[in-house]
Amino acid sequence: MDLDPRQYENLAVNDNDIHNIVLSYLIHNCYKESVESFIACTGATQPADYLEDMDKRKRIFHFALEGNALKAIELTEQLAKDILENNKDLQFDLLSLHFVELVCSRKCTEALEFAQTKLGPFGKEPKYMEKLEDFMALLAYKEPEKSPMFHLLSLEYRQQVADSLNRAILAHLNLPSYTAMERLIQQATVVRQCLSQEAGKDAPPPFSLKDFLRS
Amino acid sequence: MEMDSLPNGNNTAGTPISATATATANPAPPQSSNLPQLTESLKLEHQFLRVPFEHYKKTLRANHRAVEKEMSAVISGVTEAAAADLSPDDAVNHLNSLVCRLQGLKRKGFYSFDFLFAVLSLEEGSRAEHLQAQKCRVRLDHLESADAENMSEWNNTRMKRILVDYMLRMSYYDTAVKLAKSSNLQDLVDIDVFQEAKKVIDALQNKDVAPALAWCADNKSRLKKSKSKMEFQLRLQEFIELVRAENNLRAITYARKYLAPWGATHMKELQRVIATLAFKRDTECSTYKVLFEAKQWDYLVDQFKQEFCKLYGMTLEPLLNIYLQAGLSALKTPYCYEDDCTKEDPLSQEAFRTLAMPLPYSKQHHSKLVCYITKELMDTENPPQVLPNGYVYSTKALEEMAKKNNGRIICPRTGLVCSYTELVKAYIS
Numbered sequence: 001m002d003l004d005p006r007q008y009e010n011l012a013v014n015d016n017d018i019h020n021i022v023l024s025y026l027i028h029n030c031y032k033e034s035v036e037s038f039i040a041c042t043g044a045t046q047p048a049d050y051l052e053d054m055d056k057r058k059r060i061f062h063f064a065l066e067g068n069a070l071k072a073i074e075l076t077e078q079l080a081k082d083i084l085e086n087n088k089d090l091q092f093d094l095l096s097l098h099f100v101e102l103v104c105s106r107k108c109t110e111a112l113e114f115a116q117t118k119l120g121p122f123g124k125e126p127k128y129m130e131k132l133e134d135f136m137a138l139l140a141y142k143e144p145e146k147s148p149m150f151h152l153l154s155l156e157y158r159q160q161v162a163d164s165l166n167r168a169i170l171a172h173l174n175l176p177s178y179t180a181m182e183r184l185i186q187q188a189t190v191v192r193q194c195l196s197q198e199a200g201k202d203a204p205p206p207f208s209l210k211d212f213l214r215s
Numbered sequence: 216m217e218m219d220s221l222p223n224g225n226n227t228a229g230t231p232i233s234a235t236a237t238a239t240a241n242p243a244p245p246q247s248s249n250l251p252q253l254t255e256s257l258k259l260e261h262q263f264l265r266v267p268f269e270h271y272k273k274t275l276r277a278n279h280r281a282v283e284k285e286m287s288a289v290i291s292g293v294t295e296a297a298a299a300d301l302s303p304d305d306a307v308n309h310l311n312s313l314v315c316r317l318q319g320l321k322r323k324g325f326y327s328f329d330f331l332f333a334v335l336s337l338e339e340g341s342r343a344e345h346l347q348a349q350k351c352r353v354r355l356d357h358l359e360s361a362d363a364e365n366m367s368e369w370n371n372t373r374m375k376r377i378l379v380d381y382m383l384r385m386s387y388y389d390t391a392v393k394l395a396k397s398s399n400l401q402d403l404v405d406i407d408v409f410q411e412a413k414k415v416i417d418a419l420q421n422k423d424v425a426p427a428l429a430w431c432a433d434n435k436s437r438l439k440k441s442k443s444k445m446e447f448q449l450r451l452q453e454f455i456e457l458v459r460a461e462n463n464l465r466a467i468t469y470a471r472k473y474l475a476p477w478g479a480t481h482m483k484e485l486q487r488v489i490a491t492l493a494f495k496r497d498t499e500c501s502t503y504k505v506l507f508e509a510k511q512w513d514y515l516v517d518q519f520k521q522e523f524c525k526l527y528g529m530t531l532e533p534l535l536n537i538y539l540q541a542g543l544s545a546l547k548t549p550y551c552y553e554d555d556c557t558k559e560d561p562l563s564q565e566a567f568r569t570l571a572m573p574l575p576y577s578k579q580h581h582s583k584l585v586c587y588i589t590k591e592l593m594d595t596e597n598p599p600q601v602l603p604n605g606y607v608y609s610t611k612a613l614e615e616m617a618k619k620n621n622g623r624i625i626c627p628r629t630g631l632v633c634s635y636t637e638l639v640k641a642y643i644s
Contacts, residue, residue, distance in 0.1 A: 112463050115493040123493065123500055132493060133486035140470040140478070140489050148478055 019044045024180040028170070030058035053079070057169055064162035065155075067104075069097035072165065083172050090168055092122050093161045096135055100153055103138045104145075111139065185209055263354055263376075265528035266405050271347035277433070278344065289313050353402040376403055381535040383409040384520075386416070405527075412523050419516050422456070424449045427519060437526055445522045447477045451488050452515060455506055458491045466492065543571040559590070582643055588612040588627060599641040604631045607641055 019042050026035045032054055038044070056079055063072040073094055076083055084091045095118050102111035115136060122128035134149055141147035151157060167177040189207045196203035205211075292313050296306060361369045375398045382391035383406065395404050411430075418426040431438060431446040438445060450473045457466035470489060478485050487502070494503045505511075524531050543562070551562035551571075561567045584593045586609035593599045599607045606626055616624055617635040624633050 108464060108467055112467070112492060120493040123490070123498075123503075129490075129500075129502065133490045136490040136493055137478070137482070137486040139467050139492065140475045140485065142471050142475075147475075148482060 016044070021180045021184065024176070027054065028166075028176070028179040030054055030061055030166075032058065053169075053173055057166065060169065061162050061166050064094065064097065064165050065158055067097055067101045067158055069094045069101065072162075076165065076169065079169065080172055083168055087168055088122075090161075090164055092119075092128055092131070093164065095119055096131070096152075097158060097161055099135055100138070104153060108139065260358065262529050262534070263358070263403075264351070266408060267347060267350040267354060269527045270405075270408055271344065271351060273434075274343050274347055278341070350402050357403060372398070372400070372403070375400055377534045377538060379404040379406075381533045384533045386413070388413060408527060412520070415519060415523075416516055419512060419519060422512055424453050424515075427515070430519075434526055438522070441525065443522055444477075444481060445518060447474075447481055447484075448515060448518060450474055450477070451484065452511060454488060455491065455511070459507055463492060539570060540574060543567065544574045545577050547571045547574055547576050549576065584643060586612050588616075593643070599643065600638040601641050602626055602631065603633050603637055604629055613638060 019038075023035065023038060023044060026038060035054075056075065060072050060075045060079075063069075063075065073084065084094070095114075099111055099114055099119060102114060119132055119135070123132050135152060138144040138147060138149055138152065144150070145153055171177050185207075192204065192207040196206065292309070296309050296313075357372075375394060379391045379395050379400060382388070382394070383404075388406075388409070391404070391409075392406060395401055395406060415426045415430050418424070427449050428446065431449070450469075454466055454469055454474060457463075457469055474485055474489070488506060491498070491503050491506060494500055498504055498507075521531060523529075530537060546560065546562055551560060552568065556563045562571060584599055584607070585591065586593055586597075586599075587606075588608055589612045591597060591609060591611070593607075593609045597609050597611050600610055600613055601607050602624065604626060606628055613624060613635065622635050624635055624638070625631070626633075
């Protein structure tokens with residue numbers, strides 16, 4: 001039977017589906033202990049293949065997040081050589097993370113040598129050239145944290161690069177790059193927008209995860 | 216009876232004197248039309264008064280800073296002496312050293328203090344001020360001295376002034392000095408100001424930015440007010456030279472000290488230049504390769520010249536160019552490029568035609584007719600008259616001819632003979 005979208009609150013959702021959604025989120029973000037606890041509590045099916053590489057992904061992700069890009073690169077290449085070879089954007093971002101670490105550590109000589117040998121070759125392409133200019137400008141400031149490019153030194157930036165790396169690894173392993181949770185929220189947002197357009201003045205408010213969790 | 220002719224609006228008093236002065240060098244213009252022409256001409260003499268005045272102001276500021284610095288040092292010295300519990304001998308020694316410092320001002324040429332009377336007197340610094348104030352006065356007098364009686368001489372002097380200005384801007388300093396000296400123009404031209412520029416330009420051409428940076432420091436407030444980025448560009452070039460020499464650590468130190476402060480307003484340029492550290496001097500990447508080329512120093516010289524002229528209130532173009540363009544624009548008409556263009560017209564010569572090529576045609580509200588016989592302009596005071604054969608000559612010329620020939624007119628072009636009474640007045644549209 002076709003359901004009226006406006007009656008979604010009456011729709012029954014299978015417990016197994018909910019368990020899978022939660023599990024997907026935990027696995028994506030390498031919360032291994034949480035996965036094991038969740039499985040023990042709910043009796044959900046053990047996805048054996050997921051757990052094999054999670055340890056490796058977890059270590060890589062955390063190295064990237066704390067700015068140890070060289071280690072992250074090394075472990076990624078151990079996992080599979082072609083992940084980074086096929087993704088120059090990601091490669092540049094990781095190498096940039098290392099450059100930033102050197103700048104923050106006030107290791108100018110090493111930063112310079114690294115820039116010339118590893119980052120310089122990217123400069124032939126315009127899209128990397130602009131980014132490279134941003135990073136190199138950090139050298140012009142005694143306190144890069146207070147420079148106009150301070151955002152390149154932030155946790156948010158490292159998080160972004162680590163996320164990209166994680167997605168690339170998942171794609172390589174033929175696993176979903178995005179969690180089911182993300183897709184559901186995206187779809188809920190779009191559906192709510194369509195309903196708003198149809199309903200006119202009677203439209204329900206746009207979907208907001210924050211508001212939803214409060215209700 | 217004959218109607219009075221309406222004025223045709225052909226008032227030569229409104230014509231810029233620059234055109235006639237440079238093109239025709241009219242030795243004796245009519246008295247009544249001189250002053251309006253002179254007024255128009257003086258609009259181009261802004262630089263003549265402005266440059267020595269700016270120079271004067273600059274000297275005043277420099278002297279003022281030096282005096283203030285010395286006086287504050289002496290005053291704080293006296294304050295220390297008053298506060299401290301000095302023995303009479305120590306006090307005498309301290310005061311003696313302060314007096315020596317004030318006498319140091321004398322060597323710098325500003326003030327001297329008599330030990331007993333503390334009388335101020337101006338010396339070298341004030342002498343410079345005096346000379347520059349005098350130069351301003353000389354120029355005002357020169358402009359006021361222009362009148363009908365000496366207009367020819369005055370225009371001749373102006374021509375030489377313009378040539379000296381041109382030579383100075385083209386860096387022909389020695390020639391400019393010789394011309395100024397032989398014509399006794401020293402107070403009417405700006406050789407000393409351009410000598411100041413010469414030092415900076417010579418250094419830049421030798422890849423040395425120090426004199427230019429010193430000049431920027433001297434004129435810091437003025438340059439800041441005009442949002443000049445001359446200093447920033449000099450700093451960028453010096454940074455590039457360090458990268459070229461692969462002196463990378465010094466380049467980074469230099470960037471932190473001298474380039475970072477400009478980041479707020481010139482971030483894109485700053486980033487582009489800093490990025491050369493990653494590419495080195497032999498990069499093939501065209502965006503950065505250009506930064507290492509020798510012509511960057513030529514750009515700096517050009518930029519400095521512009522800033523220098525702007526600061527002193529000079530025109531950015533040489534006066535010679537401005538006068539030539541104004542004159543040629545006024546004279547340029549389609550007729551100039553035809554074969555029967557009269558030889559008196561400068562544009563009948565190839566050289567002037569070339570110079571005038573990019574200039575617009577002059578706007579002619581009314582036709583201008585020149586008498587074939589006298590070469591004078593035909594206007595309301597000297598209207599054209601038509602012979603029975605259709606040829607046109609000026610009234611003055613025809614009256615003169617009639618007097619000599621018992622009232623008969625002989626056409627100089629066809630030989631036709633007719634009576635003065637047969638002439639018909641023509642009107643210029």
